[in-house]
Amino acid sequence: MVIVDLQHVTYRYPMTEQSALEDVSLHIEEGEFVAVIGPNGAGKSTLCYTVAGFIPHFFKGELEGTVEVAGVESRQASLEQRVRSVGLVFQNPFNQISGAKYTVFEEIAFGLENLGVSRAEMPARVEQVMALTGITDLAERSPYALSGGQQQRVALASILVMEPKVLVLDEPTSQLDPVGTREVFGVIRNMALRGMTVLMVEHKLEWVAAFADRVIALENGRILAEGTPAEVLTDERLLEHHFGFSRYTLAAREGRKEALWPPDRRLPVTLDEAETGFREGLRRP
Ligand SMILES: Nc1ncnc2c1ncn2[C@@H]1O[C@H](COP(=O)(O)OP(=O)(O)O)[C@@H](O)[C@H]1O
Ligand SMILES: [Mg+2]
Structure with missing residues (x-):
């Protein structure tokens, strides 16, 4: 079943001339693990915002085409529908912190409060997801007094705890060392194996190659290449367009x-x- 369906999506941020996305069509099957690669300014974060509904609900501007996630067109989706169907882990984990909570534990529980999960059910879900992401020992720390890598794990945990159908991750391992990167990829792959759909922006190509089902190469707001990791990551056109190998x-x-x-x-x-x-x-x- 197709769970993410973008048809001819073109998007311009407010007060800009150039489209950040240009005629992007993308279909993702339930349970698929899709990686997005591309140089700076290619539109990767914009694609994440679009799939997660931040475009058009938070970023205004001009959106053409259709964006359907879990069967609901994003313009029509209510906030609750969006939160239940898709979770976005931001490129900068600092932007993810609510500012409303004093400890990591409360921070992760925060999203559940908003979803109306019962007080009785909450601690077990928070503890489970902290164990999964390897941050159990940070439970009583302030979300602000953490290293970048720890913040990235907390950001991931605070989204995973809500069990979205589609998990969108914007460079979630940028602050992590190789061990942390391996762990986070392991967690995400396990979620995909359990049926969660994953769309992940990632520069670490060896990891993309080992974990993703499909790779999308974005350049200048357009899809330049799409296919299996083996096809896309060895495509000579990428070198002509400022991608690395x-x-x-x-x-x-x-x-x-x-x-x-x-x-x-x-x-x-x-x-x-x-x-x-x-x-x-x-x-x-
Ligand atoms: N809030 C914004 N307002 C205006 N232009 C933006 C905004 N965010 C990004 N852009 C522009 O949109 C294009 C795509 O950006 P982005 O999606 O952040 O690329 P990437 O994540 O691949 O580096 C760039 O040209 C960038 O300058
Ligand atoms: Mg980005």
């Missing part, structure tokens, strides 16, 4: 010039693929 892809691309990479083999996107390919390349006469 993963180090494994780049290494093999160089290796191919020196005949170290088998000429008929697709470029790798993960370490495993790189290793297999280079071994084969080195065995050749």
Whole structure:
């Protein structure tokens, strides 16, 4: 079942001439894990706001086309419908903090209060999601007195606790070290396996390659390429449009010039693929 359905979406922020999104059509199946990549200013955050309904409900401006999430057109969706169907983890976790609560525990419970979850049910749900995101020991801390990485986990927890059907994440690992990144990707993949739909903006291509079902490359507000990680992350057009490649892809691309990479083999996107390919390349006469 298609759960996110964008048809010919064009959007301009107020008082701007240029569209931040230009004729974007996108269909996401329930339970799919879709990653979005693209250079600065490509429109990645704007796409997140659009799917999450912040456009047009918070950001005004000019929206053309249709945006349907869980069967409801976003212009028609009530606040409660939107909160139940889609949760957005902001690019800057600081923007996520409510400012209304003194502890991390209360901060995570805050969204549940608004959803009308009973007082009796709340602590168990908050504790469960804190354990899942590895922040149990932060429960009594102030949401403001945390490192960037800790804030990112709290931001993720405060959205996950509401169990949205669609989870939208805007660069959720930007402040995390490799261990934290692995943990967060693990959590998100588990949510996807349990049926949550995930749309994630992410620059760490090795992780995108290992976890995403599908990759969308955005540039200048348009979809430049779309497909499996293996297809999109080795697409030469990306290099012409200021995208990077993963180090494994780049290494093999160089290796191919020196005949170290088998000429008929697709470029790798993960370490495993790189290793297999280079071994084969080195065995050749
Ligand atoms: N609040 C805003 N008002 C006006 N223009 C904006 C606003 N936010 C973003 N833009 C513009 O929209 C375009 C896309 O931005 P954004 O979605 O933030 O890109 P990305 O997340 O890929 O870096 C950029 O040209 C940016 O300058
Ligand atoms: Mg952004």
